[in-house]
Amino acid sequence: MPDELIAIEPYRSEHREAIAAVLINVGWEQRYIDGQLLAVEQFAMDAKDAAVFVAHQGAVFAGYISVQFYLWNRLSQIHGLVVDPSTRRRGIATSLVAQAERFVRNRGARGIYVDTPVTNTGARAFYTRQQYQQDYIMTAYYDVDLDGVTYLKLFDRA
């Protein structure tokens, strides 16, 4: 299974339960899962400036990414990126980010950014590996005692 091909495709509503299952496996509380599923449906409906892509490895649903393009400054934002714990470190997030970057570059984006908790060492190492640069820390972004950190990739400089 680890050697099977990774397939990326646009989100369809039949993927909803698989995304919910991944978020349960990651340990999210139900209220956060509900919010994320709503956001996924909204991003998927905005075919022009937003997208959601899902990944399978063989028959296994492995994860998803949601991304939005902002016309006003031609930057874009990764809103959600989650890979199932059972399929990590196989390049799935790398493939999802590459697809999201292709989507926004096709719309004329000059860069892409993403926020993550400062404590999320795995994601921070992942984005650094994808040539995202650490930009600013936002105090109490996630909660009173949990700061956020933004990673930015400007395509012209990448």
Ligand SMILES: CC(C)(COP(=O)(O)OP(=O)(O)OC[C@H]1O[C@@H](n2cnc3c(N)ncnc32)[C@H](O)[C@@H]1OP(=O)(O)O)[C@@H](O)C(=O)NCCC(=O)NCCS
């Ligand atoms: C972060 C996350 C998306 C990475 O997914 P993944 O499919 O395992 O990532 P990849 O296999 O594409 O990783 C590519 C490289 O990034 C780095 N990397 C990925 N996860 C890492 C981790 N936990 N610790 C250190 N480096 C990591 C490694 O250099 C890795 O290459 P290697 O496996 O050859 O060493 C996944 O761990 C996840 O879903 N975490 C929980 C949700 C989350 O934090 N989302 C991102 C916040 S917005």
